[in-house]
Amino acid sequence: MYYQLILHHAFSSIKVIFNIYPSYTEMIYNQEKRYTSHDLESMIKKFFGYSIPLNDIHNLILGAPKNVFNIKYDHHGNLKNAKYMNSKEIWEIQYIEYYNTPTVFPKKIKLFHKKDFINIKIYRWIY
Structure with missing residues (x-):
């Protein structure tokens, strides 16, 4: 793994983990659902609207x-x-x-x- 980014929502218990590798990013949402993408920003925009x-x-x-x-x-x-x-x-x-x-x-x-x-x-x- 290249590095890991963990996002916490300020007002809830939602935790999103991004395992960032040289050629792709894996997102783990609520410790269950896994998604992969080559574009971290697009992934965040798609799932969270930011x-x-x-x-x-x-x-x-x-x-x-x-x-x-x-x-x-x-x-x-x-x-x-x-x-x-x-x-x-x-x-x-x-x-x-x-x-x-x-x-x-x-x-x-x-x-x-x-x-x-x-x-x-x-x-x-x-x-």
Whole structure:
């Protein structure tokens, strides 16, 4: 497996797991139903009605997203925030916290679009 993304709904017990591999994504909904797709964003749009910029999630989590502008860095040289263009929509990315390890990786990231926001928390890095 490449990596795993778990989405929790803020007001219910719904949990959706995405196992993301290099060539496809597997979605496990409510620990029972399984779906696969080559396009993570289309899968989320189809099942949940949201357009979330996750096809480039790997680069976003590493702090090196593509299609960004208005980039700002913190005093350590780490990405602090940027604007992200996705399917004609502009999202703001904020890198809230980084792990303090020899290799600096993000710990908390927030994505904002209009009134919507997504919190991304990375619990561990395996390297």
